[in-house]
Amino acid sequence: MKIDCPVCECKNSMIVITKTENIPYFGEIMESTAKCHDCGYKHSDIMCLEQKEPVRYELKVDKSNLNARVIRSQSATISIPELGLKVEPGPRSQGYVSNVEGVLTRFHDAVITAMNLVEDEQSKENASNILKELERVKNGEDTVTVIVEDPFGHSIIIHEDALKRKLTLEEIKNLKTGFTVFENE
Numbered sequence: 001m002k003i004d005c006p007v008c009e010c011k012n013s014m015i016v017i018t019k020t021e022n023i024p025y026f027g028e029i030m031e032s033t034a035k036c037h038d039c040g041y042k043h044s045d046i047m048c049l050e051q052k053e054p055v056r057y058e059l060k061v062d063k064s065n066l067n068a069r070v071i072r073s074q075s076a077t078i079s080i081p082e083l084g085l086k087v088e089p090g091p092r093s094q095g096y097v098s099n100v101e102g103v104l105t106r107f108h109d110a111v112i113t114a115m116n117l118v119e120d121e122q123s124k125e126n127a128s129n130i131l132k133e134l135e136r137v138k139n140g141e142d143t144v145t146v147i148v149e150d151p152f153g154h155s156i157i158i159h160e161d162a163l164k165r166k167l168t169l170e171e172i173k174n175l176k177t178g179f180t181v182f183e184n185e
């Protein structure tokens, strides 16, 4: 399928590839990836084809579970509290299928992007400390906690060490969904 690029507005320049996959203990998902041939803009998203409960997964990351599978839908908030890192749903957030190491890499890239935008030395130093810490975790020299919260339940960390529980109403209210949600009065 070809669509117009939302960034460079080039006609039919984005090729969209979709594939469905059955994930054990989770269900059927549809992964779509779109790339613009003109400007290189990329977007990916995950859609879960089943109704799910709001969930929260928490995993203490160490060397043994870096390859645990992670599915992050566009509605999920993913955070590493020890490093003060959080990615919330929004128009630019992407859904993806990866593993814990891949999630750390995405945070790493996001910190580098942020680092290039800030001017003051203190912020640059903070960012560079976070990068070092992420490297140590990837090398198995340190641990952090990865938390995935999804009010639509379309995300998962697949590992026996991952703690799963239902999100409370209070938690759901405090999460961004990336969508316009109309609350029932």
Ligand SMILES: [Zn+2]
Pocket: 005, 006, 007, 008, 009, 010, 013, 036, 037, 038, 039, 040, 041
């Ligand atoms: Zn484009």
